[in-house]
Amino acid sequence: MSQPPSLGAAEELELLLGLLPAPLARIVREHPERDAILEIVLDLGRPPEVRLPSHGFDLTVEAVTRDDLESMVERIGSFTRDNRAGIPRTLHRISCIRNRQGGVVGLTCRVGRAIEGNIETIRELVESGRSILLLGRPGVGKTTRLRELARFLSSQRRKRVIVIDTSNEIGGDGDIPHPAIGRARRMQVPDPLHQHGVMIEAVENHMPEVIVIDEIGTSEEALAARTIAERGVQLVGTAHGYALENLLMNPTLSDLVGGIQSVTLSDEEARRRGTQKTVLERRSPPTFDVAIELVDRDHIRIHEDVGATVDAMLRAMSGRADGRADGRGRAQARGPALVPVLSVSGPEAGPPLEDSLTDGAGDWGREQPPLVTRYTPERPLQLLVHAVSRSHLERVIRTRRAPVALVRHLSEAQMVLVLKGHLKSAGRLLADAHARGLPVHVLRANTIPQIERAVERLLGPSPAREDEVQDALDEAREGISRALESGQGVELAPRHAYLRRLQHQLAERHRLASRSMGEEPSRRVVIHPAHLFE
Numbered sequence: 001m002s003q004p005p006s007l008g009a010a011e012e013l014e015l016l017l018g019l020l021p022a023p024l025a026r027i028v029r030e031h032p033e034r035d036a037i038l039e040i041v042l043d044l045g046r047p048p049e050v051r052l053p054s055h056g057f058d059l060t061v062e063a064v065t066r067d068d069l070e071s072m073v074e075r076i077g078s079f080t081r082d083n084r085a086g087i088p089r090t091l092h093r094i095s096c097i098r099n100r101q102g103g104v105v106g107l108t109c110r111v112g113r114a115i116e117g118n119i120e121t122i123r124e125l126v127e128s129g130r131s132i133l134l135l136g137r138p139g140v141g142k143t144t145r146l147r148e149l150a151r152f153l154s155s156q157r158r159k160r161v162i163v164i165d166t167s168n169e170i171g172g173d174g175d176i177p178h179p180a181i182g183r184a185r186r187m188q189v190p191d192p193l194h195q196h197g198v199m200i201e202a203v204e205n206h207m208p209e210v211i212v213i214d215e216i217g218t219s220e221e222a223l224a225a226r227t228i229a230e231r232g233v234q235l236v237g238t239a240h241g242y243a244l245e246n247l248l249m250n251p252t253l254s255d256l257v258g259g260i261q262s263v264t265l266s267d268e269e270a271r272r273r274g275t276q277k278t279v280l281e282r283r284s285p286p287t288f289d290v291a292i293e294l295v296d297r298d299h300i301r302i303h304e305d306v307g308a309t310v311d312a313m314l315r316a317m318s319g320r321a322d323g324r325a326d327g328r329g330r331a332q333a334r335g336p337a338l339v340p341v342l343s344v345s346g347p348e349a350g351p352p353l354e355d356s357l358t359d360g361a362g363d364w365g366r367e368q369p370p371l372v373t374r375y376t377p378e379r380p381l382q383l384l385v386h387a388v389s390r391s392h393l394e395r396v397i398r399t400r401r402a403p404v405a406l407v408r409h410l411s412e413a414q415m416v417l418v419l420k421g422h423l424k425s426a427g428r429l430l431a432d433a434h435a436r437g438l439p440v441h442v443l444r445a446n447t448i449p450q451i452e453r454a455v456e457r458l459l460g461p462s463p464a465r466e467d468e469v470q471d472a473l474d475e476a477r478e479g480i481s482r483a484l485e486s487g488q489g490v491e492l493a494p495r496h497a498y499l500r501r502l503q504h505q506l507a508e509r510h511r512l513a514s515r516s517m518g519e520e521p522s523r524r525v526v527i528h529p530a531h532l533f534e
Helices: 009-017 022-030 066-076 120-127 142-156 192-206 219-230 244-248 267-273 306-318 390-400 427-436 448-459 466-486 497-509
Strands: 039-043 049-051 056-058 084-086 093-098 104-110 132-136 161-165 185-188 210-216 234-239 260-264 278-282 290-296 299-303 381-386 404-406 415-419 440-443 513-517 524-528
Touching: 009 022, 039 066, 066 104, 120 132, 120 142, 120 290, 120 299, 120 497, 120 513, 132 142, 132 244, 142 161, 142 210, 142 234, 161 192, 185 192, 192 210, 192 219, 210 219, 219 234, 244 290, 244 306, 278 306, 290 306, 381 448, 390 404, 390 448, 404 448, 415 427, 415 448, 427 440, 440 448, 466 497, 466 524, 497 513, 497 524
Parallel strands: 132 234, 132 290, 161 185, 161 210, 210 234, 381 404, 381 415, 415 440
Antiparallel strands: 039 049, 039 104, 049 056, 084 093, 093 104, 260 278, 290 299, 513 524
């Protein structure tokens, strides 16, 4: 029996709108932002609401009635034990709120979408085979990325991937998984309380190379995740937590990142380390090698070595004594010594800022991740500076028309820029920035050329000229044709990061694999038929 054809995004949305009362469905269909809708919320006695990424609005002034809800529940059918339901062959999810008698008094209709190409920034990490944990608040896109990861690894890399689908949110409702997860196999979980058992069953019965799991939330699931990782299976999942620090302080889930234990040192060891006698240390190796914080839909923060990051956090919590030796024979001040110095990259990470920014004090610069982002005139970089020439910086911003806005308070800032010779006087500022998770950059000299280079690298790669873009895309198209004809890899000419990313995206649209190789400035894209990566 052949699989039914997949539906388009508009057809899937229409199936969800078909559950709504006709007047509400008509309003949604005619709305200009219908393709950006995240949720449609109906609560008894209140106007129905539509939620978009940036705001929400009421569909009508009339309140939702009990008849509206009952008619929708009748069309939806039954809800599972966790009060969720779905629509076969779609990624939509409908959740209900019940009163004490079990009656439905509210419905949340979440619009599910498959977005290809949204893992390009982390593609190399995914291909490395390391276990990856995604963190972020609800609605920031964790499940959407999980879905694309499953498709990429199963269809393009041809790995044996199993999706543990507790609420059918990754693979859609019904017995046949949604095409958005590619060739990945899907194991449904009949009861959320049994998710950890299904995780272990997947490893024992089906020999996966990769397991994809959404919403690890209990100690049993955390233990199952560790068991899976220790068996050599790549684990890709999400967990309840906004950032890595939240997870570390959660006693139920802290084992995912190694856990915490309190250790009492001898007097001699405490003096050698320059710490208190009782310190916090990581209890075990982390379950996940890499953690990715989804700050919002446009910003991610990558912790490439979870163990090193957690160790740095625990050292900061334990508190090194002012002016004492750090165990390597160097004196460290309490403020700057605990603050990472970060570099920023665009879609593809470039070299460190060797000319204009320092690479950190001691080894701290390598313990925290870069913030990967893009800035535009409509959404400029909010930059707080300390001891940096404001007149020079404003001149550079004006001359280059750089999307940078200077702010005066840390609460408004996205990044901090400090002059190297004034790190000591900025101790309090840097400590506060570290506590807020803000990237801190150090400028070596207060000169126009140094500031120009710093601004360039902080903002990421600048858009290429139109002729450069066209030339790079034409070359990629020719390479794709040659790869398809010959069945062999085709190496393209060296390009900078922005153009390489466009070439990667074009190859992916043609269902071909691609990777970057070489060192700057000779780094280039190689396009492969997917079977060469098997």
